[in-house]
Amino acid sequence: MSDASPTPVKRPRRGRILLLIVVLALIVAALVHLLWPKKPPRAAAPQVVTVATAVLGPMPEVLSELGTVTPTATVTVLPQLSGYLTSVGYREGQDVQKGQFLAQIDPRQYQINKQQAEATLAKDRASLAQARADLARYTQLNERKSIAEQTYSDQQFLVQQDEAAVKVDLASIAQYDLDLTYCHITAPVAGRVGLRLVDPGNYVTASSSPGIVVITTMKPTTVQFTVPQDSLASVLRRMNGGASLPVTAYSSDNSKKIATGTLYAVSNQMATSTGTVTLRATFANDDEALFPSEFVNVKLLVDTLQNAVLVPTPAVQTGAPGDYVYLVNANNTVSVHKVTLGPSDGKNTVITSGLAAGNIVVTDGTDRLSDGAKIQAAAAKNAAGGKTPSTSAAGAASSSSGQQKSAPGAAAASASAAS
Incomplete structure (x- = not known):
């Protein structure tokens, strides 16, 4: 076997070339992105x-408040003495005038009392006449010193007593005349009567509840309302200057104008719990459109800004x-x-x-x-x-x-x- 070493393998140059191309492409893309002119951002459309x-x-300076129709007078007619009602002279819901007949209490007992007082008066007047005649004789005898001084003085006192008795009798007769007047009950004010509270045959006593009838004035009438303390100064300034401040009343739903009146009174105290003060306006109410105790919306014209x-x-x-x-x-x-x-x-x-x-x-x-x-x-x-x-x-x-x-x-x- 031979000892020859292996031949080293050479890396191909092809991979390097591809890598170089990719890097150049990225550089070109970045330059194009940075240097290429950008489109301006689209502006937001204006709001219509x-x-x-x-x-x-x-501009009228108006205070709008909630008010209540308050009659100028609401009177409960009470009997002044006791007795049976013999008649009732009004019809429910009727308009009555001041002094008009309403009811009659049996007057016979009071007529008898008056006759007794008149008899007592006649007796006391006769006693007074006799005492005065005796005083005249005692005066002559006293001048002659024919009677005791004590006798003369006693006769003077007797005359004074009889004079006082006559005055008592006259007062009693006047009282019975007043009682007879009270038996004939009349309307103390003009207005409209309510529903019947008693019927003929009922026994009534002095100041008994619920009374004979309730009378409420319908015209003129007033509306009572409150304003906040911050608005009070401008109202008082105008009133103290002599201005007549108009007040308009509208229905509870504020859809209908009911009546027009004038502010005429401001309360003398402020409600500490609410910080308001009570005002009252008067209305002629000839058409009786404002009904007692009705809730209305009130508009008070304080001033007009020019x-x-x-x-x-x-x-x-x-x-x-x-x-x-x-x-x-x-x-x-x-x-x-x-x-x-x-x-x-x-x-x-x-x-x-x-x-x-x-x-x-x-x-x-x-x-x-x-x-x-x-x-x-x-x-x-x-x-x-x-x-x-x-x-x-x-x-x-x-x-x-x-x-x-x-x-x-x-x-x-x-x-x-x-x-």
């Missing part, structure tokens, strides 16, 4: 919103910044703008600070917006609700930039979406 223009106008900045109420948002609106900028974008709110009538809201007349705000579509978002205005309205000719929001905003740099100005009233 509804906008409106802030305007100057009047030349106030008005925006539609849907434009006002509340969130982390507080009260704010989305203000339309000159480049068709919106920005969050904090505002201070004033009174509102439900349709429009007063902006006391933060906006000026002519500024454009978003009224619909705010749930999809954020600060700096692009918008496309669908329509432009002013705070009064009127539409304006369609133009771009940016054009409307730029035309008003001379009035206010931070937001579109008064000329933006013609703003709307580009078609």
